[in-house]
Amino acid sequence: MSAASPQKQITNFLMEIIKQASFEANYKMPSERMLATKFATSRRSIRLAYQKLIDQGLLVNIHGKGYFTTEKTKTSIATDLRSKKKIYFIVPAIRTSFAQDILYGITDFCDEHMLDVSIKLSKSNPAKEAQYIHSAFSSDVKGVILFPTDNELVNHELLQLSAKRYPIAIIDRYFKNINSSFVSTDNYNAMIEAVKFLHAKKYKRLLYLTSPSSLATSVEERLNGYLAGISKYFGQKDKQSVLTSKMFSSQEIYNDVTAYLKANPETEVIITNGSRTITDAVISAANALNLSIPKDIKLMLFDNDFSSTEAKLIRPYVIQQDAYQIGYRSAATLYNQLYGDLHTEIIRLPVKILDFTEEIPQKIRQ
Known part of the structure; x- marks a missing residue:
């Protein structure tokens, strides 16, 4: 989890005061000395933060008296900050617990900070996703939180918004050529930790079932992390333990896994995405070969x-992402682009490895 820079903390603190005082012109702000003590920094750093707000017309510095809010604060900022700004959350679907918890995090932050979030389902259609992005920019929507569809193409509409410095926070997939905030699981290190966990449990025959790595950076990072973990803990980059499936349908997954297990009956663990489409197909493939989960193969x-x-029946190991914080932090970084120091952030969050034979994760649907 990346911490806000000292300069950002100061700016955000001042903006919160301005918001609270936005109906009162000539409100006196804290002194440079007091803020320097509070943030354990120099008065020069405080002065720079104040100067940014002066440049925006939000404050005025009266020599010998201090910093004060202005008429613009009263007439413009009061209306702007205390009225809800509309943002979009564009997401392929909200069927999985991962997507649902991301949504909970986003809506909680928006409720706390007076943002009006509208959910737009792209249904994994890049054209529909582009349409929503375009409509956001061409209307009164002030920012976008985007959970991109899995595809190899960078959305042209997204590139245009990035060039215009439109506030964007992207979840799960990282675009190197797009200037936006990015919030995701630390997928690379998560997979290294997963392999380490399995190695400690004395497993020797692992299978990583994955979609093509070209579809999304998160998929690529997981694959690279898995191979790094295999190399570190098993002494080799065993690419034979990777099964790439296009995953267009449950039947395709079933066929791919069945063929692999027939050729590799010694497989002890299958690592994969936890969506029901995938897991149900994997379990069906194992059952068709008279392999029991979890007795013969662990998920x-x-x-x-x-x-x-x-969960008690199949007893999987779970790589638990902090989906709620991914949602909450994505909304927070978008909010910062709207009201704070306007900087973008790259945030990667850790995971927990959970063992259903020892504990039941808190976030399980009943």
């Missing part, structure tokens, strides 16, 4: 969409 899942009763 390790990125997140969990099983009910507590189902």
Whole structure:
């Protein structure tokens, strides 16, 4: 989790005071000395933060008296900050617990900070996603939180918004050529930790079932982390333990896994995404070969969409992402682009490895 820079903390603190005092012109702000003590920094740093707000017309410095809010604060900022600004959350679907918890995090932050979030389902359609992005910029929507569809193309509409410095926060997928905030799981290190966990449990035959790495940076990072973990803990980059499936349908996943397990009956653990489409197909493939889960093959899942009763039956290991914080932090960084120091951020959050034979994760749907 990346911490805000000292300069950002100061600016955000001052903006909160301005918001609270926005109906009162000539409100006196804290002194440079007091803020320097509070933030354990130099008065020069405080002065720079104040100067940014002066340049925006929000404050005025009266020599010998201090910093004060202005008429613009009263007439413009009061209306702007205390009325809800509309933002979009564009997401392929909200079927999984991962997507649902992201939504909870976003809506909680928006409720706390007077942002009006509208949910737009792209239904994994890049054209529909582009349409929503375009409509956001061409209307009164002030910013976008985007959970992109999995595809190899960078959305042209997204590139245009980035060039115009439109406030954007992107979840899960990182675009190197787009200037936006990015919030995700630390997928690379998560997979290294997953392999380390399995190595400690004395497993030797692992299978990583994945979609093509070209679809999203998160998929690529997980694959690279898995291979790095195999190299570190098993002494080799065993690419034979990776099964790439296009995953267009549950039947395709079933066919791919069945063929692999027939050729590799010694497989002990299958690591994959925890969506029900994938896990149900994997379980069906194992059952068709008279392989029992969890007796013969253990599942390790990125997140969990099983009910507590189902989870007790299959007893998976779970790579638990902090989806709520991903949502909350994505809304927070978008808010900062609207009201704070306007800087973008790259935030990668850690995971927890959970063992259903030892504990039941708190966030399981009943």
